Amino acid sequence: MTRPEQSVRDGQPTPWDYLVFLARMNTTTHRQAVDHLYETYGETYVEQSVGNVLKKIRKWYGNKPLFQTGSERPTLTETGRLCHQHAERVKSLYEHIREERDNAKPLLPRLAHLPHHLHYVARLESWLRNKYGPEKMLETIPLRQQHRGDNEFKQHALLPLRHGEYQAVIGRRAPEDMDGLRSERLYWAQLQAKVKAGYAGDTMQLTELSKYPLMVAPRDLGSRLLLEQKVEQYGIGPLIIAEESYETSTHILRMRADHQAGVLNDRVVVVPSDVALVFKTDYEFGGTGAEHFKWVPIMHNAEQLQLEVCVTTLNQRSELLTEAVTQLQYICRKLPGLEGEQRGRGRGPARRPVPGPRQDSRRPAGN
Structure with a gap:
Protein backbone atom coordinates (compact mmCIF):
# COMPACT_ATOMS: atom_id res chain seq x y z
CA MET A 1 0.00 0.00 0.00
CA THR A 2 1.39 3.36 -1.01
CA ARG A 3 1.77 5.81 1.86
CA PRO A 4 0.03 9.15 1.27
CA GLU A 5 2.44 11.93 0.38
CA GLN A 6 1.19 13.91 3.38
CA SER A 7 -0.48 12.39 6.44
CA VAL A 8 -3.65 13.98 7.85
CA ARG A 9 -1.92 13.77 11.26
CA ASP A 10 1.04 15.96 10.28
CA GLY A 11 -0.11 18.97 12.25
CA GLN A 12 -2.96 20.04 9.99
CA PRO A 13 -5.04 22.82 11.62
CA THR A 14 -8.22 21.68 13.33
CA PRO A 15 -11.59 23.37 12.82
CA TRP A 16 -11.05 25.18 16.12
CA ASP A 17 -7.62 26.40 14.97
CA TYR A 18 -9.26 28.01 11.96
CA LEU A 19 -11.80 29.73 14.21
CA VAL A 20 -8.91 31.10 16.30
CA PHE A 21 -7.28 32.36 13.07
CA LEU A 22 -10.50 34.16 12.07
CA ALA A 23 -10.81 35.70 15.53
CA ARG A 24 -7.25 37.05 15.33
CA MET A 25 -7.72 38.23 11.74
CA ASN A 26 -10.72 40.34 12.76
CA THR A 27 -9.14 41.90 15.87
CA THR A 28 -6.03 43.96 16.56
CA THR A 29 -4.53 42.03 19.49
CA HIS A 30 -4.35 38.51 20.88
CA ARG A 31 -6.29 39.76 23.92
CA GLN A 32 -9.17 40.95 21.73
CA ALA A 33 -9.15 37.61 19.93
CA VAL A 34 -9.44 35.82 23.29
CA ASP A 35 -12.39 38.03 24.24
CA HIS A 36 -14.05 37.36 20.87
CA LEU A 37 -13.72 33.59 21.27
CA TYR A 38 -15.18 33.81 24.77
CA GLU A 39 -18.15 35.96 23.75
CA THR A 40 -18.87 34.00 20.55
CA TYR A 41 -18.25 30.40 21.57
CA GLY A 42 -18.14 30.53 25.38
CA GLU A 43 -14.60 29.11 25.33
CA THR A 44 -11.98 30.20 27.84
CA TYR A 45 -8.69 30.77 26.04
CA VAL A 46 -5.41 32.56 26.78
CA GLU A 47 -3.30 34.89 24.63
CA GLN A 48 -0.37 32.48 24.50
CA SER A 49 -2.65 29.80 23.01
CA VAL A 50 -3.66 32.18 20.21
CA GLY A 51 0.01 32.68 19.36
CA ASN A 52 0.68 28.94 19.46
CA VAL A 53 -2.23 28.23 17.09
CA LEU A 54 -0.99 30.86 14.61
CA LYS A 55 2.50 29.29 14.71
CA LYS A 56 0.96 25.86 14.06
CA ILE A 57 -1.06 27.16 11.09
CA ARG A 58 1.94 29.02 9.66
CA LYS A 59 4.09 25.87 9.92
CA TRP A 60 1.47 23.81 8.09
CA TYR A 61 1.34 26.39 5.28
CA GLY A 62 5.09 26.05 4.69
CA ASN A 63 6.30 28.51 7.35
CA LYS A 64 5.11 31.40 5.22
CA PRO A 65 3.80 34.54 6.99
CA LEU A 66 0.04 34.83 7.39
CA PHE A 67 -0.03 38.57 8.13
CA GLN A 68 1.95 41.49 6.77
CA THR A 69 4.06 43.37 9.30
CA GLY A 70 3.89 47.06 10.08
CA SER A 71 0.09 47.57 10.17
CA GLU A 72 -2.01 47.93 13.31
CA ARG A 73 -4.85 45.74 12.02
CA PRO A 74 -3.83 42.36 10.56
CA THR A 75 -3.36 42.50 6.79
CA LEU A 76 -3.29 39.12 5.09
CA THR A 77 -0.43 37.93 2.93
CA GLU A 78 -1.07 35.70 -0.07
CA THR A 79 -0.70 32.66 2.21
CA GLY A 80 -2.97 34.34 4.76
CA ARG A 81 -5.67 34.86 2.12
CA LEU A 82 -5.49 31.16 1.20
CA CYS A 83 -5.78 30.26 4.89
CA HIS A 84 -8.72 32.67 5.17
CA GLN A 85 -10.56 30.89 2.36
CA HIS A 86 -9.99 27.54 4.05
CA ALA A 87 -11.05 28.96 7.43
CA GLU A 88 -14.32 30.33 6.07
CA ARG A 89 -15.15 26.98 4.48
CA VAL A 90 -14.37 25.15 7.72
CA LYS A 91 -16.43 27.67 9.72
CA SER A 92 -19.39 27.23 7.36
CA LEU A 93 -19.19 23.45 7.66
CA TYR A 94 -18.80 23.74 11.46
CA GLU A 95 -21.92 25.91 11.75
CA HIS A 96 -23.87 23.57 9.44
CA ILE A 97 -22.92 20.54 11.58
CA ARG A 98 -23.89 22.41 14.77
CA GLU A 99 -27.24 23.36 13.24
CA GLU A 100 -27.95 19.75 12.30
CA ARG A 101 -26.93 18.62 15.79
CA ASP A 102 -29.15 21.21 17.46
CA ASN A 103 -32.10 20.30 15.28
CA ALA A 104 -31.65 16.64 16.23
CA LYS A 105 -31.63 17.39 19.97
CA PRO A 106 -34.60 16.44 22.13
CA LEU A 107 -36.90 19.37 22.81
CA LEU A 108 -36.52 19.06 26.57
CA PRO A 109 -35.42 22.38 28.10
CA TRP A 188 -34.65 36.44 49.02
CA ALA A 189 -32.04 34.32 50.81
CA GLN A 190 -31.33 35.53 54.34
CA LEU A 191 -27.73 35.61 55.57
CA GLN A 192 -27.55 33.38 58.65
CA ALA A 193 -25.07 32.38 61.35
CA LYS A 194 -24.75 28.88 62.77
CA VAL A 195 -24.09 29.24 66.51
CA LYS A 196 -24.19 26.99 69.56
CA ALA A 197 -27.67 26.15 70.85
CA GLY A 198 -26.98 28.03 74.06
CA TYR A 199 -26.63 31.36 72.25
CA ALA A 200 -29.11 33.70 73.95
CA GLY A 201 -30.48 35.67 71.00
CA ASP A 202 -32.82 34.83 68.13
CA THR A 203 -30.77 37.09 65.83
CA MET A 204 -27.15 38.21 65.72
CA GLN A 205 -26.19 41.81 65.10
CA LEU A 206 -23.42 42.48 62.60
CA THR A 207 -21.37 44.27 65.23
CA GLU A 208 -21.45 41.15 67.42
CA LEU A 209 -20.71 38.84 64.48
CA SER A 210 -17.49 40.75 63.79
CA LYS A 211 -16.11 39.57 67.15
CA TYR A 212 -16.33 35.86 66.27
CA PRO A 213 -13.94 33.74 64.16
CA LEU A 214 -15.93 33.08 60.99
CA MET A 215 -16.13 30.15 58.59
CA VAL A 216 -17.29 31.71 55.34
CA ALA A 217 -17.33 31.41 51.57
CA PRO A 218 -14.46 32.82 49.47
CA ARG A 219 -14.49 36.47 48.42
CA ASP A 220 -16.02 35.93 44.98
CA LEU A 221 -19.39 34.71 46.33
CA GLY A 222 -22.36 36.99 46.88
CA SER A 223 -22.76 36.09 50.56
CA ARG A 224 -19.17 37.09 51.36
CA LEU A 225 -19.42 40.23 49.23
CA LEU A 226 -22.62 41.26 51.02
CA LEU A 227 -21.09 40.63 54.45
CA GLU A 228 -17.98 42.68 53.75
CA GLN A 229 -19.96 45.41 52.00
CA LYS A 230 -22.18 45.89 55.07
CA VAL A 231 -19.21 45.83 57.47
CA GLU A 232 -17.55 48.60 55.45
CA GLN A 233 -20.80 50.54 54.97
CA TYR A 234 -21.51 50.73 58.71
CA GLY A 235 -17.91 51.23 59.83
CA ILE A 236 -17.72 47.94 61.74
CA GLY A 237 -14.32 46.46 62.58
CA PRO A 238 -12.65 43.98 60.19
CA LEU A 239 -13.99 40.45 60.12
CA ILE A 240 -12.06 37.60 61.72
CA ILE A 241 -11.84 34.91 59.04
CA ALA A 242 -11.00 31.48 60.47
CA GLU A 243 -11.70 29.37 57.39
CA GLU A 244 -12.83 29.76 53.76
CA SER A 245 -14.47 27.10 51.62
CA TYR A 246 -16.98 26.72 48.80
CA GLU A 247 -18.19 23.58 50.58
CA THR A 248 -20.50 24.48 53.47
CA SER A 249 -20.39 20.86 54.61
CA THR A 250 -16.69 21.36 55.45
CA HIS A 251 -17.60 24.12 57.91
CA ILE A 252 -20.49 22.13 59.39
CA LEU A 253 -18.35 19.04 59.96
CA ARG A 254 -15.62 21.16 61.57
CA MET A 255 -18.08 22.66 64.07
CA ARG A 256 -19.56 19.23 64.81
CA ALA A 257 -16.14 17.59 65.24
CA ASP A 258 -14.95 20.35 67.57
CA HIS A 259 -18.10 20.02 69.67
CA GLN A 260 -17.79 16.23 69.93
CA ALA A 261 -14.12 16.52 70.90
CA GLY A 262 -14.88 19.14 73.53
CA VAL A 263 -12.79 21.77 71.74
CA LEU A 264 -13.65 25.19 73.11
CA ASN A 265 -13.96 27.84 70.42
CA ASP A 266 -16.54 30.32 69.24
CA ARG A 267 -16.39 29.71 65.51
CA VAL A 268 -19.49 30.71 63.57
CA VAL A 269 -20.56 29.50 60.11
CA VAL A 270 -22.09 32.18 57.86
CA VAL A 271 -24.11 31.17 54.77
CA PRO A 272 -27.38 32.16 53.07
CA SER A 273 -30.59 30.51 54.29
CA ASP A 274 -31.06 28.42 51.13
CA VAL A 275 -27.59 26.93 51.56
CA ALA A 276 -28.16 26.37 55.30
CA LEU A 277 -31.57 24.73 54.84
CA VAL A 278 -30.50 21.12 54.35
CA PHE A 279 -28.10 21.27 57.32
CA LYS A 280 -30.82 22.07 59.85
CA THR A 281 -32.46 19.67 62.27
CA ASP A 282 -34.94 17.31 60.55
CA TYR A 283 -33.44 17.95 57.10
CA GLU A 284 -31.31 15.60 54.98
CA PHE A 285 -27.88 16.67 56.23
CA GLY A 286 -28.80 17.87 59.71
CA GLY A 287 -27.27 14.71 61.08
CA THR A 288 -26.24 13.66 64.54
CA GLY A 289 -25.51 16.60 66.79
CA ALA A 290 -27.52 19.16 64.86
CA GLU A 291 -29.55 19.82 68.03
CA HIS A 292 -26.44 21.31 69.66
CA PHE A 293 -26.53 24.26 67.25
CA LYS A 294 -29.01 26.70 65.83
CA TRP A 295 -29.24 29.14 62.92
CA VAL A 296 -29.99 32.83 63.52
CA PRO A 297 -30.46 35.69 61.06
CA ILE A 298 -27.67 38.27 60.80
CA MET A 299 -28.99 41.80 61.23
CA HIS A 300 -27.83 45.39 61.38
CA ASN A 301 -30.33 47.02 63.71
CA ALA A 302 -33.64 46.09 62.01
CA GLU A 303 -32.10 45.45 58.56
CA GLN A 304 -31.84 41.86 57.37
CA LEU A 305 -28.92 40.95 55.14
CA GLN A 306 -30.43 39.30 52.07
CA LEU A 307 -29.45 38.07 48.62
CA GLU A 308 -31.73 37.86 45.59
CA LEU A 338 -35.86 28.86 52.33
CA GLU A 339 -35.91 32.59 52.98
CA GLY A 340 -34.80 32.23 56.59
CA GLU A 341 -36.12 31.69 60.08
CA GLN A 342 -39.75 32.35 60.95
CA ARG A 343 -40.33 35.62 62.75
CA GLY A 344 -43.02 34.87 65.30
CA ARG A 345 -45.50 32.04 65.65
CA GLY A 346 -47.94 31.26 62.90
CA ARG A 347 -46.07 33.34 60.35
CA GLY A 348 -44.09 32.31 57.33
CA PRO A 349 -40.55 33.44 56.59
CA ALA A 350 -39.97 37.17 56.86
CA ARG A 351 -40.62 38.81 53.50
CA ARG A 352 -38.91 41.93 52.33
CA PRO A 353 -40.88 44.54 50.39
CA VAL A 354 -40.00 44.40 46.70
CA PRO A 355 -37.35 47.09 46.20
CA GLY A 356 -37.09 49.39 43.23
CA PRO A 357 -34.57 48.88 40.43
CA ARG A 358 -31.85 50.96 42.09
CA GLN A 359 -31.72 48.91 45.23
CA ASP A 360 -31.69 45.72 43.12
CA SER A 361 -28.73 46.90 41.08
CA ARG A 362 -26.65 47.79 44.14
CA ARG A 363 -27.25 44.57 46.04
CA PRO A 364 -24.73 41.71 45.64
CA ALA A 365 -26.54 39.03 43.68
CA GLY A 366 -26.65 35.27 43.97
CA ASN A 367 -25.10 33.17 46.68
Whole structure:
Protein backbone atom coordinates (compact mmCIF):
# COMPACT_ATOMS: atom_id res chain seq x y z
CA MET A 1 0.00 0.00 0.00
CA THR A 2 1.39 3.36 -1.01
CA ARG A 3 1.77 5.81 1.86
CA PRO A 4 0.03 9.15 1.27
CA GLU A 5 2.44 11.93 0.38
CA GLN A 6 1.19 13.91 3.38
CA SER A 7 -0.48 12.39 6.44
CA VAL A 8 -3.65 13.98 7.85
CA ARG A 9 -1.92 13.77 11.26
CA ASP A 10 1.04 15.96 10.28
CA GLY A 11 -0.11 18.97 12.25
CA GLN A 12 -2.96 20.04 9.99
CA PRO A 13 -5.04 22.82 11.62
CA THR A 14 -8.22 21.68 13.33
CA PRO A 15 -11.59 23.37 12.82
CA TRP A 16 -11.05 25.18 16.12
CA ASP A 17 -7.62 26.40 14.97
CA TYR A 18 -9.26 28.01 11.96
CA LEU A 19 -11.80 29.73 14.21
CA VAL A 20 -8.91 31.10 16.30
CA PHE A 21 -7.28 32.36 13.07
CA LEU A 22 -10.50 34.16 12.07
CA ALA A 23 -10.81 35.70 15.53
CA ARG A 24 -7.25 37.05 15.33
CA MET A 25 -7.72 38.23 11.74
CA ASN A 26 -10.72 40.34 12.76
CA THR A 27 -9.14 41.90 15.87
CA THR A 28 -6.03 43.96 16.56
CA THR A 29 -4.53 42.03 19.49
CA HIS A 30 -4.35 38.51 20.88
CA ARG A 31 -6.29 39.76 23.92
CA GLN A 32 -9.17 40.95 21.73
CA ALA A 33 -9.15 37.61 19.93
CA VAL A 34 -9.44 35.82 23.29
CA ASP A 35 -12.39 38.03 24.24
CA HIS A 36 -14.05 37.36 20.87
CA LEU A 37 -13.72 33.59 21.27
CA TYR A 38 -15.18 33.81 24.77
CA GLU A 39 -18.15 35.96 23.75
CA THR A 40 -18.87 34.00 20.55
CA TYR A 41 -18.25 30.40 21.57
CA GLY A 42 -18.14 30.53 25.38
CA GLU A 43 -14.60 29.11 25.33
CA THR A 44 -11.98 30.20 27.84
CA TYR A 45 -8.69 30.77 26.04
CA VAL A 46 -5.41 32.56 26.78
CA GLU A 47 -3.30 34.89 24.63
CA GLN A 48 -0.37 32.48 24.50
CA SER A 49 -2.65 29.80 23.01
CA VAL A 50 -3.66 32.18 20.21
CA GLY A 51 0.01 32.68 19.36
CA ASN A 52 0.68 28.94 19.46
CA VAL A 53 -2.23 28.23 17.09
CA LEU A 54 -0.99 30.86 14.61
CA LYS A 55 2.50 29.29 14.71
CA LYS A 56 0.96 25.86 14.06
CA ILE A 57 -1.06 27.16 11.09
CA ARG A 58 1.94 29.02 9.66
CA LYS A 59 4.09 25.87 9.92
CA TRP A 60 1.47 23.81 8.09
CA TYR A 61 1.34 26.39 5.28
CA GLY A 62 5.09 26.05 4.69
CA ASN A 63 6.30 28.51 7.35
CA LYS A 64 5.11 31.40 5.22
CA PRO A 65 3.80 34.54 6.99
CA LEU A 66 0.04 34.83 7.39
CA PHE A 67 -0.03 38.57 8.13
CA GLN A 68 1.95 41.49 6.77
CA THR A 69 4.06 43.37 9.30
CA GLY A 70 3.89 47.06 10.08
CA SER A 71 0.09 47.57 10.17
CA GLU A 72 -2.01 47.93 13.31
CA ARG A 73 -4.85 45.74 12.02
CA PRO A 74 -3.83 42.36 10.56
CA THR A 75 -3.36 42.50 6.79
CA LEU A 76 -3.29 39.12 5.09
CA THR A 77 -0.43 37.93 2.93
CA GLU A 78 -1.07 35.70 -0.07
CA THR A 79 -0.70 32.66 2.21
CA GLY A 80 -2.97 34.34 4.76
CA ARG A 81 -5.67 34.86 2.12
CA LEU A 82 -5.49 31.16 1.20
CA CYS A 83 -5.78 30.26 4.89
CA HIS A 84 -8.72 32.67 5.17
CA GLN A 85 -10.56 30.89 2.36
CA HIS A 86 -9.99 27.54 4.05
CA ALA A 87 -11.05 28.96 7.43
CA GLU A 88 -14.32 30.33 6.07
CA ARG A 89 -15.15 26.98 4.48
CA VAL A 90 -14.37 25.15 7.72
CA LYS A 91 -16.43 27.67 9.72
CA SER A 92 -19.39 27.23 7.36
CA LEU A 93 -19.19 23.45 7.66
CA TYR A 94 -18.80 23.74 11.46
CA GLU A 95 -21.92 25.91 11.75
CA HIS A 96 -23.87 23.57 9.44
CA ILE A 97 -22.92 20.54 11.58
CA ARG A 98 -23.89 22.41 14.77
CA GLU A 99 -27.24 23.36 13.24
CA GLU A 100 -27.95 19.75 12.30
CA ARG A 101 -26.93 18.62 15.79
CA ASP A 102 -29.15 21.21 17.46
CA ASN A 103 -32.10 20.30 15.28
CA ALA A 104 -31.65 16.64 16.23
CA LYS A 105 -31.63 17.39 19.97
CA PRO A 106 -34.60 16.44 22.13
CA LEU A 107 -36.90 19.37 22.81
CA LEU A 108 -36.52 19.06 26.57
CA PRO A 109 -35.42 22.38 28.10
CA ARG A 110 -32.21 22.23 30.12
CA LEU A 111 -32.20 23.88 33.56
CA ALA A 112 -28.80 24.57 35.15
CA HIS A 113 -28.72 25.05 38.90
CA LEU A 114 -26.28 25.14 41.82
CA PRO A 115 -26.10 22.14 44.17
CA HIS A 116 -28.08 23.74 47.02
CA HIS A 117 -30.96 24.52 44.63
CA LEU A 118 -31.70 20.82 44.15
CA HIS A 119 -33.99 20.87 47.21
CA TYR A 120 -36.68 22.67 45.24
CA VAL A 121 -35.60 21.76 41.69
CA ALA A 122 -36.39 18.11 42.57
CA ARG A 123 -39.91 19.20 43.60
CA LEU A 124 -40.34 20.88 40.23
CA GLU A 125 -39.26 17.66 38.50
CA SER A 126 -41.84 15.68 40.50
CA TRP A 127 -44.56 18.18 39.64
CA LEU A 128 -43.77 18.02 35.91
CA ARG A 129 -43.56 14.22 36.00
CA ASN A 130 -46.94 13.91 37.72
CA LYS A 131 -48.61 16.35 35.33
CA TYR A 132 -47.08 15.40 31.99
CA GLY A 133 -45.21 12.13 32.42
CA PRO A 134 -41.54 11.54 31.59
CA GLU A 135 -41.90 12.64 27.96
CA LYS A 136 -42.34 16.31 28.92
CA MET A 137 -39.73 17.03 31.55
CA LEU A 138 -36.85 19.39 32.21
CA GLU A 139 -33.31 18.10 31.96
CA THR A 140 -31.62 19.44 35.10
CA ILE A 141 -27.87 20.12 35.04
CA PRO A 142 -26.06 20.68 38.37
CA LEU A 143 -23.24 23.21 38.32
CA ARG A 144 -20.24 23.06 40.65
CA GLN A 145 -20.01 24.80 44.01
CA GLN A 146 -17.28 27.17 42.76
CA HIS A 147 -19.60 28.34 39.99
CA ARG A 148 -21.52 30.33 42.63
CA GLY A 149 -19.06 33.22 42.20
CA ASP A 150 -20.21 36.12 40.03
CA ASN A 151 -17.63 35.67 37.26
CA GLU A 152 -17.84 31.88 37.37
CA PHE A 153 -21.64 31.97 37.21
CA LYS A 154 -21.52 34.26 34.21
CA GLN A 155 -19.04 32.01 32.42
CA HIS A 156 -20.61 28.63 33.27
CA ALA A 157 -24.32 29.53 33.40
CA LEU A 158 -25.32 32.85 31.82
CA LEU A 159 -23.12 32.72 28.72
CA PRO A 160 -24.07 29.08 27.95
CA LEU A 161 -27.69 30.20 28.37
CA ARG A 162 -27.21 32.87 25.72
CA HIS A 163 -25.56 30.35 23.41
CA GLY A 164 -28.41 27.84 23.73
CA GLU A 165 -26.65 25.23 25.85
CA TYR A 166 -29.20 25.86 28.63
CA GLN A 167 -32.73 27.21 28.49
CA ALA A 168 -32.89 28.31 32.15
CA VAL A 169 -30.43 28.88 35.00
CA ILE A 170 -30.91 29.55 38.72
CA GLY A 171 -28.67 31.94 40.62
CA ARG A 172 -27.84 35.62 40.54
CA ARG A 173 -29.82 38.12 38.45
CA ALA A 174 -28.36 38.56 34.96
CA PRO A 175 -26.43 41.84 34.49
CA GLU A 176 -28.23 44.54 32.56
CA ASP A 177 -25.60 44.50 29.80
CA MET A 178 -26.45 40.89 28.89
CA ASP A 179 -29.17 41.56 26.35
CA GLY A 180 -31.85 39.01 25.57
CA LEU A 181 -32.03 37.51 29.07
CA ARG A 182 -34.98 37.66 31.44
CA SER A 183 -34.45 37.21 35.21
CA GLU A 184 -37.38 36.57 37.55
CA ARG A 185 -37.05 36.49 41.31
CA LEU A 186 -37.57 33.22 43.15
CA TYR A 187 -36.86 34.41 46.71
CA TRP A 188 -34.65 36.44 49.02
CA ALA A 189 -32.04 34.32 50.81
CA GLN A 190 -31.33 35.53 54.34
CA LEU A 191 -27.73 35.61 55.57
CA GLN A 192 -27.55 33.38 58.65
CA ALA A 193 -25.07 32.38 61.35
CA LYS A 194 -24.75 28.88 62.77
CA VAL A 195 -24.09 29.24 66.51
CA LYS A 196 -24.19 26.99 69.56
CA ALA A 197 -27.67 26.15 70.85
CA GLY A 198 -26.98 28.03 74.06
CA TYR A 199 -26.63 31.36 72.25
CA ALA A 200 -29.11 33.70 73.95
CA GLY A 201 -30.48 35.67 71.00
CA ASP A 202 -32.82 34.83 68.13
CA THR A 203 -30.77 37.09 65.83
CA MET A 204 -27.15 38.21 65.72
CA GLN A 205 -26.19 41.81 65.10
CA LEU A 206 -23.42 42.48 62.60
CA THR A 207 -21.37 44.27 65.23
CA GLU A 208 -21.45 41.15 67.42
CA LEU A 209 -20.71 38.84 64.48
CA SER A 210 -17.49 40.75 63.79
CA LYS A 211 -16.11 39.57 67.15
CA TYR A 212 -16.33 35.86 66.27
CA PRO A 213 -13.94 33.74 64.16
CA LEU A 214 -15.93 33.08 60.99
CA MET A 215 -16.13 30.15 58.59
CA VAL A 216 -17.29 31.71 55.34
CA ALA A 217 -17.33 31.41 51.57
CA PRO A 218 -14.46 32.82 49.47
CA ARG A 219 -14.49 36.47 48.42
CA ASP A 220 -16.02 35.93 44.98
CA LEU A 221 -19.39 34.71 46.33
CA GLY A 222 -22.36 36.99 46.88
CA SER A 223 -22.76 36.09 50.56
CA ARG A 224 -19.17 37.09 51.36
CA LEU A 225 -19.42 40.23 49.23
CA LEU A 226 -22.62 41.26 51.02
CA LEU A 227 -21.09 40.63 54.45
CA GLU A 228 -17.98 42.68 53.75
CA GLN A 229 -19.96 45.41 52.00
CA LYS A 230 -22.18 45.89 55.07
CA VAL A 231 -19.21 45.83 57.47
CA GLU A 232 -17.55 48.60 55.45
CA GLN A 233 -20.80 50.54 54.97
CA TYR A 234 -21.51 50.73 58.71
CA GLY A 235 -17.91 51.23 59.83
CA ILE A 236 -17.72 47.94 61.74
CA GLY A 237 -14.32 46.46 62.58
CA PRO A 238 -12.65 43.98 60.19
CA LEU A 239 -13.99 40.45 60.12
CA ILE A 240 -12.06 37.60 61.72
CA ILE A 241 -11.84 34.91 59.04
CA ALA A 242 -11.00 31.48 60.47
CA GLU A 243 -11.70 29.37 57.39
CA GLU A 244 -12.83 29.76 53.76
CA SER A 245 -14.47 27.10 51.62
CA TYR A 246 -16.98 26.72 48.80
CA GLU A 247 -18.19 23.58 50.58
CA THR A 248 -20.50 24.48 53.47
CA SER A 249 -20.39 20.86 54.61
CA THR A 250 -16.69 21.36 55.45
CA HIS A 251 -17.60 24.12 57.91
CA ILE A 252 -20.49 22.13 59.39
CA LEU A 253 -18.35 19.04 59.96
CA ARG A 254 -15.62 21.16 61.57
CA MET A 255 -18.08 22.66 64.07
CA ARG A 256 -19.56 19.23 64.81
CA ALA A 257 -16.14 17.59 65.24
CA ASP A 258 -14.95 20.35 67.57
CA HIS A 259 -18.10 20.02 69.67
CA GLN A 260 -17.79 16.23 69.93
CA ALA A 261 -14.12 16.52 70.90
CA GLY A 262 -14.88 19.14 73.53
CA VAL A 263 -12.79 21.77 71.74
CA LEU A 264 -13.65 25.19 73.11
CA ASN A 265 -13.96 27.84 70.42
CA ASP A 266 -16.54 30.32 69.24
CA ARG A 267 -16.39 29.71 65.51
CA VAL A 268 -19.49 30.71 63.57
CA VAL A 269 -20.56 29.50 60.11
CA VAL A 270 -22.09 32.18 57.86
CA VAL A 271 -24.11 31.17 54.77
CA PRO A 272 -27.38 32.16 53.07
CA SER A 273 -30.59 30.51 54.29
CA ASP A 274 -31.06 28.42 51.13
CA VAL A 275 -27.59 26.93 51.56
CA ALA A 276 -28.16 26.37 55.30
CA LEU A 277 -31.57 24.73 54.84
CA VAL A 278 -30.50 21.12 54.35
CA PHE A 279 -28.10 21.27 57.32
CA LYS A 280 -30.82 22.07 59.85
CA THR A 281 -32.46 19.67 62.27
CA ASP A 282 -34.94 17.31 60.55
CA TYR A 283 -33.44 17.95 57.10
CA GLU A 284 -31.31 15.60 54.98
CA PHE A 285 -27.88 16.67 56.23
CA GLY A 286 -28.80 17.87 59.71
CA GLY A 287 -27.27 14.71 61.08
CA THR A 288 -26.24 13.66 64.54
CA GLY A 289 -25.51 16.60 66.79
CA ALA A 290 -27.52 19.16 64.86
CA GLU A 291 -29.55 19.82 68.03
CA HIS A 292 -26.44 21.31 69.66
CA PHE A 293 -26.53 24.26 67.25
CA LYS A 294 -29.01 26.70 65.83
CA TRP A 295 -29.24 29.14 62.92
CA VAL A 296 -29.99 32.83 63.52
CA PRO A 297 -30.46 35.69 61.06
CA ILE A 298 -27.67 38.27 60.80
CA MET A 299 -28.99 41.80 61.23
CA HIS A 300 -27.83 45.39 61.38
CA ASN A 301 -30.33 47.02 63.71
CA ALA A 302 -33.64 46.09 62.01
CA GLU A 303 -32.10 45.45 58.56
CA GLN A 304 -31.84 41.86 57.37
CA LEU A 305 -28.92 40.95 55.14
CA GLN A 306 -30.43 39.30 52.07
CA LEU A 307 -29.45 38.07 48.62
CA GLU A 308 -31.73 37.86 45.59
CA VAL A 309 -32.02 34.47 43.84
CA CYS A 310 -33.54 34.39 40.34
CA VAL A 311 -34.36 32.04 37.52
CA THR A 312 -33.12 33.40 34.18
CA THR A 313 -34.24 32.44 30.69
CA LEU A 314 -34.07 33.94 27.22
CA ASN A 315 -36.73 36.55 26.53
CA GLN A 316 -38.29 34.14 24.04
CA ARG A 317 -39.12 30.80 25.68
CA SER A 318 -41.47 27.86 25.33
CA GLU A 319 -44.85 27.55 27.05
CA LEU A 320 -43.51 24.60 29.05
CA LEU A 321 -40.61 26.67 30.33
CA THR A 322 -42.90 29.56 31.27
CA GLU A 323 -45.10 27.13 33.18
CA ALA A 324 -42.06 25.62 34.89
CA VAL A 325 -40.84 29.07 36.00
CA THR A 326 -44.25 29.91 37.47
CA GLN A 327 -44.39 26.60 39.32
CA LEU A 328 -40.84 27.04 40.58
CA GLN A 329 -41.77 30.41 42.07
CA TYR A 330 -44.77 28.80 43.77
CA ILE A 331 -42.64 25.97 45.20
CA CYS A 332 -40.11 28.44 46.60
CA ARG A 333 -42.84 30.52 48.23
CA LYS A 334 -44.21 27.44 50.00
CA LEU A 335 -40.90 25.89 51.10
CA PRO A 336 -40.40 26.55 54.85
CA GLY A 337 -37.10 28.10 55.84
CA LEU A 338 -35.86 28.86 52.33
CA GLU A 339 -35.91 32.59 52.98
CA GLY A 340 -34.80 32.23 56.59
CA GLU A 341 -36.12 31.69 60.08
CA GLN A 342 -39.75 32.35 60.95
CA ARG A 343 -40.33 35.62 62.75
CA GLY A 344 -43.02 34.87 65.30
CA ARG A 345 -45.50 32.04 65.65
CA GLY A 346 -47.94 31.26 62.90
CA ARG A 347 -46.07 33.34 60.35
CA GLY A 348 -44.09 32.31 57.33
CA PRO A 349 -40.55 33.44 56.59
CA ALA A 350 -39.97 37.17 56.86
CA ARG A 351 -40.62 38.81 53.50
CA ARG A 352 -38.91 41.93 52.33
CA PRO A 353 -40.88 44.54 50.39
CA VAL A 354 -40.00 44.40 46.70
CA PRO A 355 -37.35 47.09 46.20
CA GLY A 356 -37.09 49.39 43.23
CA PRO A 357 -34.57 48.88 40.43
CA ARG A 358 -31.85 50.96 42.09
CA GLN A 359 -31.72 48.91 45.23
CA ASP A 360 -31.69 45.72 43.12
CA SER A 361 -28.73 46.90 41.08
CA ARG A 362 -26.65 47.79 44.14
CA ARG A 363 -27.25 44.57 46.04
CA PRO A 364 -24.73 41.71 45.64
CA ALA A 365 -26.54 39.03 43.68
CA GLY A 366 -26.65 35.27 43.97
CA ASN A 367 -25.10 33.17 46.68
